[in-house]
Amino acid sequence: MxxxxxxxxxxxxxxxxxxxxxxxxxxxxxxxxxxxKSYTASASVVxxxxxxxxxxxxxxxxxxxxxxxxxxxxxxxxxxxxFKVVRSLKLTENPQVREQWQEATKGEGSMEQWLxxxxxxxxxxxxxxxxxxxxxxYKGADPKFAAAMANAFVQAYLExxxxxxxxxxxxxxxxxxxxxxxxxxLLEKAQARLSDFQKEKGIVATDxxxxxxxxxxxxxxxxxxxxxxxxxxxxxxxxxxxxxxxxRMQEVLANPLIAGLKADQARAEARLQExxxxxxxxxxxxxxxxxxLAELKARIDTETVKVTSSLGITNNINQxxxxxxxxxLEAQRAKVLAMKAARDEGAVLxxxxxxxxxxxxxxxxxxxxxxxxxxxxxxxxTVLSQAxxxxxxxxxxxxxxxAAAVFAGTLLAVALALALEMLDRRVxxxxxxxxxxxxxxxxxxxxxxxxxFFGKTTKANLMHQRLLGQAAGKSA
Numbered sequence: 001m002x003x004x005x006x007x008x009x010x011x012x013x014x015x016x017x018x019x020x021x022x023x024x025x026x027x028x029x030x031x032x033x034x035x036x037k038s039y040t041a042s043a044s045v046v047x048x049x050x051x052x053x054x055x056x057x058x059x060x061x062x063x064x065x066x067x068x069x070x071x072x073x074x075x076x077x078x079x080x081x082x083f084k085v086v087r088s089l090k091l092t093e094n095p096q097v098r099e100q101w102q103e104a105t106k107g108e109g110s111m112e113q114w115l116x117x118x119x120x121x122x123x124x125x126x127x128x129x130x131x132x133x134x135x136x137x138y139k140g141a142d143p144k145f146a147a148a149m150a151n152a153f154v155q156a157y158l159e160x161x162x163x164x165x166x167x168x169x170x171x172x173x174x175x176x177x178x179x180x181x182x183x184x185x186l187l188e189k190a191q192a193r194l195s196d197f198q199k200e201k202g203i204v205a206t207d208x209x210x211x212x213x214x215x216x217x218x219x220x221x222x223x224x225x226x227x228x229x230x231x232x233x234x235x236x237x238x239x240x241x242x243x244x245x246x247x248r249m250q251e252v253l254a255n256p257l258i259a260g261l262k263a264d265q266a267r268a269e270a271r272l273q274e275x276x277x278x279x280x281x282x283x284x285x286x287x288x289x290x291x292x293l294a295e296l297k298a299r300i301d302t303e304t305v306k307v308t309s310s311l312g313i314t315n316n317i318n319q320x321x322x323x324x325x326x327x328x329l330e331a332q333r334a335k336v337l338a339m340k341a342a343r344d345e346g347a348v349l350x351x352x353x354x355x356x357x358x359x360x361x362x363x364x365x366x367x368x369x370x371x372x373x374x375x376x377x378x379x380x381x382t383v384l385s386q387a388x389x390x391x392x393x394x395x396x397x398x399x400x401x402x403a404a405a406v407f408a409g410t411l412l413a414v415a416l417a418l419a420l421e422m423l424d425r426r427v428x429x430x431x432x433x434x435x436x437x438x439x440x441x442x443x444x445x446x447x448x449x450x451x452x453f454f455g456k457t458t459k460a461n462l463m464h465q466r467l468l469g470q471a472a473g474k475s476a
Contacts, residue, residue: 004431005431009417009418009421010417012426013417013420013421016413016416016417016420017413017414017416017417018413019413020409020412020413021409021410021412022409023409024405024408024409024412024413025405025409027405028401028402028404028405028408028409029398029401029402031396031401032396032397032398032401032402033396033398035396036141037141037393037396038139038141038393038396039139039140039142039143039146039390039392039393040137040138040139040146040390041137041138041143041146041149041150041387041388041389041390042135042136042137042138042150042385042387043136043150043151043153043154043383043385043386043387044133044134044135044136044383044384044385045134045136045154045157045158045381045382045383045384046132046133046134046381046382047068047069047072047132047134047380047381048132048380048381048382069127069132069134070127072127072134072161072381073125073126073127073134075157075161075164076123076125076134076157077120077123077125078160079113079116079120080160081153081156081160082115082116082117082119082120082123082153082156083112083113083116084156084159084160085116085119085149085152085153085156086112086115086116086119087112088152088155088156089148089152091115092111092112092115097111097115098111101114101115119149119153122139122140122149123136123137123138123149123153124136124137124138133384136150136153136154136157136387137150138150138387143389143390144389146387146389146390147387147388147389147390148387151386151387154383154386154387157381158379158381161379162376162377162378162379165376165379166373166374166375166376169370169371169373169374169376170370170374172366172370172373172374173367173370173371173373173374176363176366176367176370179363179367180360180363180364180367183356183359183360183363184360186356186359186360187353187356187357187360190349190352190353190356191353191356193349193352194346194349194350194352194353197345198346201342201346213332213335213336213339214336216332217329217332217333217336220325220328220329220332221329223325224322224325224326224329227318227321227322227325230318231318231319231322235315235319257303261299261300262300264296265293265296265297265300268289268292268293268296269293271289272289272290272293
């Protein structure tokens with residue numbers, strides 16, 4: 001079928017085509033006029049990811065994950081938000097709404113649940129493609145009601161978002177409150193144990209006894225080392241004094257009395273030698289001088305014994321002092337060790353107190369944070385725009401419906417004409433004759449009443465008629 005045949009079919013069945021076309025348009029117009037008007041109101045919210053949380057100071061890095069936006073859309077469309085809208089607007093107390101519920105459910109089920117489902121059917125939530133804005137649209141027969149419902153859903157969503165953040169914080173706050181009480185009890189017990197131990201051992205927070213006793217221990221150690229060297233020296237001197245070289249000891253040589261006696265001995269020996277050489281050994285003066293010299297030697301020996309015996313006394317004293325210092329050193333060492341053991345035990349108790357205090361501080365910090373979060377009244381969701389009462393109905397759209405009716409009517413009319421033509425095929429053009437007989441066409445003689453669409457005669461047909469008419473007149 002070519003275009004000429006197609007036009008021929010439409011020309012032949014133009015009444016049917018026009019009837020179907022105008023019928024479709026009129027039906028669409030009537031339906032559009034009879035349909036109840038519907039109004040659409042939209043509100044929008046933005047999920048802010050640029051400002052940190054004032055409580056936890058958390059900033060979403062790199063924007064919000066798209067799954068979070070999808071989650072927020074699901075939250076807006078959830079039953080929880082719908083039920084909150086029903087409760088906030090007190091729709092269950094409306095007599096007309098109650099009658100509708102009675103008619104729809106025969107009084108079965110929950111009215112709140114039924115209303116939530118009805119409201120959700122007229123709700124449309126769409127996120128923006130490349131932003132964090134979410135648009136909440138509500139469609140209703142009353143423009144004021146549609147705007148009120150859109151704003152109510154946005155407000156219910158904001159409250160639900162805050163509740164979803166606050167409820168876990170309240171649970172955590174209760175948990176940390178209990179843990180804080182337990183931690184405080186443990187801290188008080190640890191402090192009591194430390195205080196009892198300090199009282200028992202005589203230790204205070206600023207105790208310096210260990211340092212003092214350690215210094216005394218070091219001092220005794222130094223004294224003991226020094227007295228040991230003195231004991232060793234005095235012992236060696238005492239041993240030397242008991243030998244044959246006692247008269248050559250430093251103490252003996254430094255003794256002034258012995259030195260004076262030795263000087264007298266030297267003079268007496270010189271005088272004795274002089275008298276002996278001059279008077280002989282039997283002279284009374286020589287005998288007297290020899291007796292004096294012997295007396296001097298006896299006195300020197302006596303004084304030497306006294307000096308050397310004093311060394312033994314010094315050695316005994318040094319040994320006694322060394323023993324005393326050693327005993328004091330051992331007692332001081334035991335005392336220091338006992339104090340160190342007590343200090344170590346006290347340090348363990350002090351660490352227990354510090355650990356308990358640190359745990360208590362951390363729990364209190366979390367408790368304060370969760371308490372603040374449980375009292376939060378803001379979230380990262382902000383209302384971008386409120387829904388306003390629409391001035392024009394969203395549906396029916398008469399212009400759009402009529403355009404669709406024109407398009408659908410045209411398609412339907414053409415399809416119906418072609419379908420009837422296929423069921424009842426007729427010869428409309430010369431091409432139809434050629435296809436029917438299978439022979440070429442030599443000429444075409446148009447009819448005298450040949451008309452175009454809508455019964456109008458074409459200029460070409462009129463020209464053919466004039467030519468044929470003139471030829472017929474001449475032949476006659």
